[in-house]
Structures are given as structure tokens and as C-alpha cells.
Amino acid sequence: MSLLPQSASGFTDPEYWKKFFASRKTPFEWYGDFNTLQDAIEKYMKVSETILQIGCGSSELATQLYDNGYRNVHSIDVDQNVITKQLQKNKSRSTLTFEKADATNLPLKDESFPVVIDKGTYDALLPPNSTAENQETVRKMFNEVNRVLTCGGRYIIVTLAQDHLIDFWLKYFVPTNQYILRVIKIENRSCGFQMPVFVLVANKMNAKMPRALPIQLQRSGSKKCANVTEQELKEGILAEQEMSQFISLxxxxxxxxxxxxxxxxxxxxxxxxxxxxxxxxxxxxxxxxxxxxxxxxxxxxxxxxxxxxxxxxxxxxxxxxxxxxxxxxxxxxxxxxxxxxxxxxxxxxxxxxxxxxxxxxxxxxVGEENSKVVIATGESMYNGKWSVEEVLLPCGNLSRRLVFLNVLNLIQSEVYMKPMPNNEEERYVDLNNLVCDFHVMMLAGLALHPREPLCVPDIQMRMAVLGLGGGLLTAYLSKNFPKSLTTGIELDPAVVSLAIDHFAFPHTANNIDVKTMNALTFVKDIAERDLEEEKYDAIFVDVADNQDRAMHCPPPAFLTEQALTNMRNSLKKDGMVLINLVTRDNDISYQVKQNVAQYFKYVSVIGAEVDVNEVLICQNTLPARKRTPVDLSNRIRRDITGKKQLKSAILRLNPNNVTSLRG
Structure with missing residues (x-):
């Protein structure tokens, strides 16, 4: 069974450590043998130096040090029995000495040892939820170590480095301005012990310095120490503990x-x-x-x-x-x-x-190295830092993307860049193809509209896109439904500028209306209007959350009772709302669908073939006459761009099985 806590936060839980220490049988050997500690020992201890080991217990460390060339080791412990056993076991190692003594009151001269090593004693003396008496005992031990340690000497502690131990160690040594402090992560595989082990090194200077001395951390797998703050040190130790937990798992x-x-x-x-x-x-x-x-x-x-x-x-x-x-x-x-x-x-x-x-x-x-080229970067008031990038895709197409950097690996907008007819080296934004599968799925959802807009070239509709982004869906609707009015709603004026400057958004087109405002305010305003002609045939909800959450689209504010009611009331009698839903949590997806179904009689779903996107098609009138997906896809007018893509998306719809999700 693993000795590690169930989560990284467990390393900071005093109750965990209380149980851990209560269950120990042979604690000090668990902290690693000479082979485990060798790199740290050889870096901070010379074979010619006299070494003091405090709290030797039954550990083999003194024996192993001797056998590896460190002959001058003096070990102490408060238990006479373990001292007697150590003397008997090491009688052939004549320069090893063992003495019954208390680390809080050492019978040794000032500045008599260049190295003091402590393997587990500090951990034993300062348990989690330590009392004032425990802390005073350790403070006395540190005082004694400071007294017997020579200038230039090293106090080496082998420890599990729980939070309270690091805090106390820093609180004691940092204010002295006489110690450079280092923490080294040890890869401990001895005795099958899975707990992450650390070596704390306090290097004593010749005199107190006028300012605080460095604190350094050497991470797992690294041969160098890096200067860190006290907070960074504790965060780094916790990260190493989490890594050990993961490796054990x-x-x-x-x-x-x-x-x-x-x-x-x-x-x-x-x-x-x-x-x-x-x-x-x-x-x-x-x-x-x-x-x-x-x-x-x-x-x-x-x-x-x-x-x-x-x-x-x-x-x-x-x-x-x-x-x-x-x-x-x-x-x-x-x-x-x-x-x-x-x-x-x-x-x-x-x-x-x-x-x-x-x-x-x-x-x-897969792919080529350095296949991303950053075209522009910036920061907006609403969405934070952004980047416009061009990426060469495996298929050979060049893609331009808008990425909001505060959401991990989520592309906000994407478009293909096509070579100019007379100049292969120059490229232009291709607005004739929808790169994003969910945009195609949203467009395919119009197949269920009673007015069958995908079949009528000159149909006149009012459509709104909540969330302009790069303006690609709005531009596509404008081009393919020239007699219709498409309104793009975008909260962030910087995004509107990005769409115009980097994605060729046709903002001056006669059938496009751009409103820079809160999309929720927009639907509230439309919902309160009485005239049918001022409402919308289709509202596309393409709004992404600007945080890295379990659900990226839409933000929670668009799924409230008020928001969904306003969207429903912003529609004409036979209108529809099409919602881009992005979550990798199946439970959240189910809950969202059930919630949306409380406000619309008919909810259909198109799932992406190779992505996590789903499109919810929400209607209050019976969807288009019941046809098979093949019938629907065959009725797409021939001149609509991306007809093949639309057919593929429509084939994933089954209007014969459109049912209410209520209750």
C-alpha cells in the first residue's frame, strides 16, 4: 500500500503526518541509505572532515559513511541501548565513536565540527501540531548545532520536509543572516519507501552579513540550485511532493x-x-x-x-x-x-x-518544429492577453488563429489562408470555408428551421451571432444569405478590431450590423419588443468563457433562467436558438441540456465527429417537416459554400427522433 497521501494537499495536513509517524517502525532507514544520499553527501561533506551525527538511533548511516571513506564520524543518541548496539556492531571500525548525549545540550566544544548531520531526528522532535515544548526543544538543538559548527561548516538535515518543518527551519536560520540555505530533492528508492525525501543544508558563514543570504532549491533531476523566495521554496517543495505522489501512482x-x-x-x-x-x-x-x-x-x-x-x-x-x-x-x-x-x-x-x-x-x-508564427499580440480590457498566430497544418493548409491566452489551449477563431491567384507567396483570408466544425454544425442546424433557409437562395431572415470573435460565422452568413440581415454582437471592441485587421471581417457590408455591447443586454432588449419583425429567426450563441473552466462555452451567465427566457422571447414564432456547447465533462453536458430544455419545447443536438463541441438547436415550434437526414442534406441549395461539410453535419441529425428533453 502506498504511504503517500491521497492528494498533494495531504502533505500539508498535520493529521496525515500524525498518523504517518504513529505507524512508523524503523523510521530513520526509511529516509534513505548512503547510496540514496550519496550525491548530497559528497557535495557537502569531505572524507577528511570530522562529522557529528545527532540522533543516530539504529541507523546504518555511520557504518555506511565509514565504508565509503568517511572515517571520522561521532554519533550521539539519548538512548543508551542503541549506543551499545552501535558500538558492538562497529567494533571493527575503530574511528567511529558513539556517545550517549542530548542534542539540546551537547558535551562538545564550540566550533568543533565542520559537518553536523541529522537523518530524521528533526522530524521526530517536531511532529505536526507540535507543542510549545516541542518547538523549544528543537530551538535548543539548533542553538547547540550553531555553537559546535565551525565557520564554513554545514548543518545537513535529511527530512520529509512537511510545511511546519520548513517554516520552523526558515524562521530560525533566515534572521541570523549567517547561513546560506539550500533544499535538495532526493530520489529515494531505498527499502521501497515512496515518500519524497529532501536534504536541508544550512551553510554557516564566517560572520553575520548585512542582509539576508540566499535561499536555494535544487529540484528533482536538476544538478543546479536556483535562488528562490521563502514562498517559492515552499511551493517548490509541495510540487516535488506532488510529483512523487504521481510517480508512485x-x-x-x-x-x-x-x-x-x-x-x-x-x-x-x-x-x-x-x-x-x-x-x-x-x-x-x-x-x-x-x-x-x-x-x-x-x-x-x-x-x-x-x-x-x-x-x-x-x-x-x-x-x-x-x-x-x-x-x-x-x-x-x-x-x-x-x-x-x-x-x-x-x-x-x-x-x-x-x-x-x-x-x-x-x-x-508529428508535424514540424516551430510551425507556429505569431502575427500579432496584445491585451484587451475584457479578454486579457491575445495572440494571432499562423500554423501550418498537416494537410498543408495554412491556418490563422485567434487565441485568448488565459484559457489553456482553446482556439477562439480559425480561418484558412489561401495563396493569391497570381502570387503563391502572398495569402488572403478565405471566408468561403468554415474551418471550425462547430460553425458548420450551427449552420446545419438551420436544416430544422421551418422556413428551410438552406434551400432558398434569396430568403430574408434576421439572424444574430452572440460573440463575434474573428467574425467568421457572421461573415459566412452574410455572404451565403445576402438578402438576410446578420447582426454580430461583441462586448470587446478590441475583438472587433482584431476581426477587421486580421480576419478580413466585412464590417461595411450592407447586410451586416455590428453592435459592441453585452450580448445579454442585447437579447433582453429584443425580448422586450412587441413587434414580430424586430425579433430574430435565428440566434447563434457562440460565446466562450474567458476562464479555464470545465465548461468553456457558453459562460454560465448565458444559461440562467433570465438569459434563456430572454433568448426564447427574442425569437420570432418559428425561430431557433443555436448554442455552441463545449465541455469535456459528460455530467455538465447532460445538466446543460436538461436546463435548456426547460425553456424550449424541442431541443436537438449535433455532436462533432472529432471534437468535444456539441450544438444545441432550441425551438418552440415543431422542427421542419420530418425527413431523413439524407433528405435534408440533399435539399441544400447547390450554390451554398461548403455544401459537402454541411451534408456531413446534417447526417448527424435525426429529425425523426427530435423529442422534448423536459423533465
């Missing part, structure tokens, strides 16, 4: 996908890497293992951002275990090789193949 066969994320240098940008681990559920044996880096420009595709897609990817790669590395549009990355170097150490720790079958880990990918 992945040490056995996984019944479902698990994931972990890592921040970069700037935590405000969100996780730099999100790593998903998927096992072959059909076999518990792991004979093959590899990684898959999703290159920039492909990170928003169904295969990589949906659980079903990642399961499929593992099968395609024919691996028993795959680690899929998802990058974040907000960060800058080097080459694939540099990415591998940055995460390679962690990936090796997820390898559960038999030792004799472990070879190098194959890191797979």
Missing part, C-alpha cells in the same frame, strides 16, 4: 488516464507542460513505453485534448504505456530536442517496464 498498472502539470519560470502563464499517462487497459503487463510530444500548432486537436483521442493515440502508437506531453500556447519553447531534455528525467521515472527490458524511451511527435 504510476508505478503500477493504471485503470484510467492520469495527468500532472508543471509550471515554467513564470507561474502566471499557467502550466508549461501537461503530461497525460495512459496504459493499455487490456493487459497489466508493460513491455513497451514511449512519450509523445504534441507540437505547437497541434495542441488543440481532438486527438490530443480529449480522453478518447488520447486513448486512440496510444493504440495507434502500439505502446503499453504512453506519456502524452501537451504544450501550452502561452509559453515559448525550443526545439523538440530541448523539450525532451527538459522533461526527459521525469519521463524515465514513469517507466514501469521490467528492468531488463528498459532501453531508451522513444519520444514521438
Amino acid at each position: 504510476c508505478s503500477s498498472h493504471l485503470e484510467e488516464e492520469v495527468s500532472i502539470q508543471f509550471n515554467g519560470a513564470d507561474p502566471d502563464l499557467g502550466p508549461k507542460y501537461r503530461i497525460y499517462v495512459i496504459d493499455n487497459f487490456k493487459t497489466a503487463v508493460c513491455s513497451t513505453y514511449g512519450g509523445f510530444i504534441v507540437p505547437i500548432g497541434r495542441e488543440c486537436e481532438w486527438t490530443f485534448v480529449t480522453t478518447k483521442g488520447r486513448y486512440s493515440l496510444r493504440e495507434q502508437c502500439e505502446l503499453d504505456r504512453i506519456a502524452i506531453i501537451l504544450l501550452n500556447l502561452k509559453h515559448e519553447y525550443g526545439t523538440m530536442s530541448e523539450i525532451q531534455d527538459e522533461i526527459g528525467h521525469f519521463l524515465t521515472q514513469l517507466d514501469r517496464r521490467d528492468e531488463d527490458k528498459r532501453t531508451r524511451i522513444d519520444i514521438l511527435s
